Amino acid sequence: MGHAVVVGGGIGGLTAALALRAKGWSVAVYERAPALEAVGAGLAVAPNGLRALDVVGVGDRIREAAAFGEAAAGVRSHDGTWLIKTDRRAAEERWGDLAVVVPRARLVAALAERLGAEALHLGVTVEGVDPDSGTVTTTAGTAEGDLVVAADGIRSPTRAALFPDHPGPVYSGETTWRWLLPRVEMTVGGVEYWGPTGAIATMPLADRALYMYAAALVPAGERADDEREVLLDRFGDWPEPLPELLATTEPGSVLRSDVHHLATPLPAFHKGRVAVLGDAAHAMVPHLGQGACQAIEDAVVLAHEIAHGDGLPGYTRARLPRCTKVAADSLSTMRLSMARHFVPIALRNTGLRIAARVAPRAGLRRLDPILTWRPPEA
């Protein structure tokens, strides 16, 4: 067994450190921020992500932290019509596990606690990685890794150095808003609403808290003094409970992010001794809620390939086609959900409504290849 240096203490890097340690490796994670991520937003963890988290011993902590209302879930049009309708039981039966939503910070904290403080070097920036020797230069000195894991996010400096010809991230065309409502007394389901001014969603959390997000197609960089006003303009006359929930949203709690993604896949997910993982390798638009789930899968497959498989080439072979496909499916879902004009919206909604009558499970079936994934067995 060897020593792994992990660049980045996000969801991908922390999971990779845990997965490698479970295979007998020693690990050190270098994170440039002085504290771990505590973004005030939720995160959907799908059955595939939960099964991968089970491998590192964190799956049940996330299942326990989630809320399970019995309200219908799915997608509705901005006039309130159901386009895709499901419920907790149908999803669980189909994919063999739950799809849960938890505060992001909860998952990061669960991973970090399991890893332990001694493996985590906060406030240390990685300044360079030599892929041949595994030497990592940081603001706190140098470290040597038999393996280096580049989990340094969408703007990954390591990816840019390893693959200088790759164009890097590009703007997807959409901006997103995310916020938490600490306590909501009404019953709200996990529902995404689609209409001409964008998409908006309600995702129940434990203890009657609610995670909401919204998205719209606008030029990059637009910002408002009060983002809640922008949300009210776009979604304030959509069906209840949206207007009421927007009215109780704390303006300062709304986090706005322009979404970039890697539109061009990398030629490989490794070079020399370096594995590239998570958003650094395949940042995707969030419309299937799979970015972090794929990072978690990457971590578990990387450790498996290193311990029992074909090493880094095996990791690229196992992950690159799958992540490229999930990213492409996420982009198609974004295009479907973000249609802005009357004719494409009418065609989409009619098609989905007919499909729901003729083949009620068709909307769920297309997710099977993503959500039925299981971790490799040793």
Ligand SMILES: Cc1cc2nc3c(=O)[nH]c(=O)nc-3n(C[C@H](O)[C@H](O)[C@H](O)COP(=O)(O)OP(=O)(O)OC[C@H]3O[C@@H](n4cnc5c(N)ncnc54)[C@H](O)[C@@H]3O)c2cc1C
């Ligand atoms: C609006 C939105 C909603 C989303 N919703 C979901 C969802 O519901 N479900 C889901 O599965 N995914 C979702 N995602 C995607 C998910 O957030 C990302 O895919 C995931 O966070 C990627 O994790 P990561 O560890 O690869 O990268 P990051 O979380 O970006 O972590 C990278 C870390 O590396 C550190 N770092 C960078 N450079 C250096 C350096 N030089 N030295 C040291 N440290 C460094 C950074 O500080 C950071 O902590 C969403 C994304 C967006 C934008």
